[in-house]
Amino acid sequence: xxxxxxxxxxxxxxxxxxxxxxxxxxxxxxxxxxxxxxxxxxxxxxxxxxxxxxxxxxxxxxxxxxxxxxxxxxxxxxxxxxxxxxxxxxxxxxxxxxxxxxxxxxxxxxxxxxxxxxxxxxxxxxxxxxxxxxxxxxxxxxxxxxxxxxxxxxxxxxxxxxxxxxxxxxxxxxxxxxxxxxxxxxxxxxxxxxxxxxxxxxxxxxxxxxxxxxxxxxxxxxxxxxxxxxxxxxxxxxxxxxxxxxxxxxxxxxxxxxxxxxxxxxxxxxxxxxxxxxxxxxxxxxxxxxxxxxxxxxxxxxxxxxxxxxxxxxxxxxxxxxxxxxxxxxxxxxxxxxxxxxxxxxxxxxxxxxxxxxxxxxxxxxxxxxxxxxxxxxxxxxxxxxxxxxxxxxxxxxxxxxxxxxxxxxxxxxxxxxxxxxxxxxxxxxxxxxxxxxxxx
Ligand SMILES: [Zn+2]
Numbered sequence: 105x106x107x108x109x110x111x112x113x114x115x116x117x118x119x120x121x122x123x124x125x126x127x128x129x130x131x132x133x134x135x136x137x138x139x140x141x142x143x144x145x146x147x148x149x150x151x152x153x154x155x156x157x158x159x160x161x162x163x164x165x166x167x168x169x170x171x172x173x174x175x176x177x178x179x180x181x182x183x184x185x186x187x188x189x190x191x192x193x194x195x196x197x198x199x200x201x202x203x204x205x206x207x208x209x210x211x212x213x214x215x216x217x218x219x220x221x222x223x224x225x226x227x228x229x230x231x232x233x234x235x236x237x238x239x240x241x242x243x244x245x246x247x248x249x250x251x252x253x254x255x256x257x258x259x260x261x262x263x264x265x266x267x268x269x270x271x272x273x274x275x276x277x278x279x280x281x282x283x284x285x286x287x288x289x290x291x292x293x294x295x296x297x298x299x300x301x302x303x304x305x306x307x308x309x310x311x312x313x314x315x316x317x318x319x320x321x322x323x324x325x326x327x328x329x330x331x332x333x334x335x336x337x338x339x340x341x342x343x344x345x346x347x348x349x350x351x352x353x354x355x356x357x358x359x360x361x362x363x364x365x366x367x368x369x370x371x372x373x374x375x376x377x378x379x380x381x382x383x384x385x386x387x388x389x390x391x392x393x394x395x396x397x398x399x400x401x402x403x404x405x406x407x408x409x410x411x412x413x414x415x416x417x418x419x420x421x422x423x424x425x426x427x428x429x430x431x432x433x434x435x436x437x438x439x440x441x442x443x444x445x446x447x448x449x450x451x452x453x454x455x456x457x458x459x460x461x462x463x464x465x466x467x468x469x470x471x472x473x474x475x476x477x478x479x480x481x482x483x484x485x486x487x488x489x490x491x492x493x494x495x496x497x498x499x500x501x502x503x504x505x506x507x508x509x510x511x512x513x514x515x516x517x518x519x520x521x522x523x524x525x526x527x528x529x530x531x532x533x534x535x536x537x538x539x540x541x542x543x544x545x
Contacts, residue, residue: 144224151206152198152432153233153445154463155305158241158251159183161266161279163474165250176249177450177479182471183279189448190288192464193232193295200289200296201231202303202356203395203424207441218423218441225297232463234302235426235445236281237360237397241314252280254314255346262286262349265314286353301354305397308362308386315343319385340389347390358395359386359422368402372412375404379420394423397445401428409437430459450475454482 157180160166166176181189201223208221225231241247241254252264256275264280267273277283281302289296304313309329311317316339320329333339347357361367362382365374387393396417403425404413414425418440429444430452446452448460448469457466 143227145227147223147225147229147231148220149230150432151201151231151233152463153235153426153443154189154448155235155237155428155445156181156186156281156448157237158239158246159186159280160250160474161252161264161276162250162269163471164269165248167474167476169476172245172249173476174479174481175245177475178481179447179449179451181449181453182474183284184474185448185453185469185471186281186284188469189464190285192469194288194292196463197228197230198232198463199225199229199294200234200300200302202300203233203443204356205297205300206231206233207424209394209423209439215439217438218436226294229294229297231297233445234285235305235358235397236302237305238307238364239282239304240307240310240312242310243316244310252314255280255282255350257345257349260349262346262353282350282355289354296354299354303356303358303395304350305358305360305395306386306390307360307364307399308382309364311339311343312386312389313343313346315339315346317343317385317389343389351391356393356395357390358393358397358424358426360397361399362386364399366400366402367398367404367413370404372416375413376416379417383420392421394421395426396422396424397426398428401447403427403442409440414440430456450479451481454479455485 160176160180160182163182166180166182167173205223206221207218209216210219211217223231238246239255241251247253252266253273254265256263256265258275258277261277262282263275263277264283265273265275266279277287282304285301289299289301306312309318309322316333316335318329318333319336321331321333322329323331350357359379359382362378362385365378367375370378404411406414409415409418414437417425423440425440425442426445427442428447430446431444432446433444435442446459446463448463450470452460453466453470460466
């Protein structure tokens with residue numbers, strides 16, 4: 105009996121001890137799994153904006169040494185460059201936001217105006233807007249130079265369709281900004297504020313996202329867009345699920361104009377025609393947007409918010425106007441704002457390293473394995489700089505690309521000199537265009 109009793113006691117003790125141990129382990133696990141409490145603080149500082157073009161998925165086709173290759177070197181990035189930039193932004197505590205997380209339209213005393221919103225971010229995080237221009241996979245100067253062919257849906261997610269170096273059509277998720285960023289945010293949710301990704305800035309003359317949704321095609325004989333596109337309706341149907349999925353996964357859209365004409369030379373009539381076509385053929389697919397991204401980075405001439413160009417686009421629904429600059433610069437005009445966007449392309453990486461130090465080290469980012477070691481435009485600029493430095497006195501030799509040389513900055517930024525002055529000065533001096541210009545009407 106005694107033996108039985110002591111066995112019972114030993115058994116109970118054993119059960120209690122093991123139960124205690126498991127309670128202890130469960131408690132420990134809970135402690136480990138418990139997420140750290142995030143402290144949110146209101147962010148009132150500068151909001152950065154960085155933009156890209158579609159990525160070069162196949163560098164051998166991009167850098168083949170012809171004249172267009174130099175353009176590609178200037179304005180595009182390779183896949184490793186994009187990945188390195190994103191890693192650096194994340195390490196430097198940036199967090200993706202949309203412009204609508206930062207600003208909103210409000211009505212005060214019967215007047216509509218754009219105001220800064222209260223933006224609560226995890227302590228230490230800095231907001232950055234990301235955008236992609238011309239994600240159309242243009243037939244003339246993108247797909248022949250190593251970009252993908254189109255965005256597609258693969259197992260419910262956005263992927264790319266491309267032709268690999270063996271000549272085979274392949275579906276991938278590791279060679280374009282959209283799937284790369286989707287996966288990065290999945291891995292690092294704290295890189296995105298409320299699931300924000302980027303803004304996709306679309307023209308219409310050659311369709312969108314690789315789908316030829318344009319009603320007319322370019323006619324080389326007449327130099328006009330007067331050839332009917334027989335696949336127009338089919339392509340419009342095919343792109344709709346892609347747009348839907350992009351919207352569901354944190355992507356937004358903006359107008360990049362219809363024809364991509366430089367706006368510093370555009371007439372008001374041309375702008376009206378251009379924005380009408382954009383509404384008809386692009387907005388009808390992606391839905392309304394209040395963001396207008398200037399093609400080639402140039403603004404139209406404006407003295408104030410009463411400028412007929414601004415007035416026209418305002419009545420078309422646009423509030424956020426975005427040129428290009430070497431730093432993020434904001435000009436507040438009451439009911440609209442202008443925000444310059446920085447370009448991390450070959451031109452930026454090769455020649456504007458010092459301006460990117462807050463975001464990344466351009467020397468660590470640049471893809472030396474794929475980009476040519478020497479490019480003519482860089483040598484020309486460096487040569488010019490050297491000459492200039494020899495001529496200039498000490499107090500006017502500070503700017504890398506000489507802001508005053510073109511002498512035309514006031515013509516398109518007559519009110520305030522945007523930071524785009526370096527970029528535009530370069531464009532003027534070198535008569536460069538981001539794309540082959542369609543000649544219309
Ligand atoms: Zn563009």
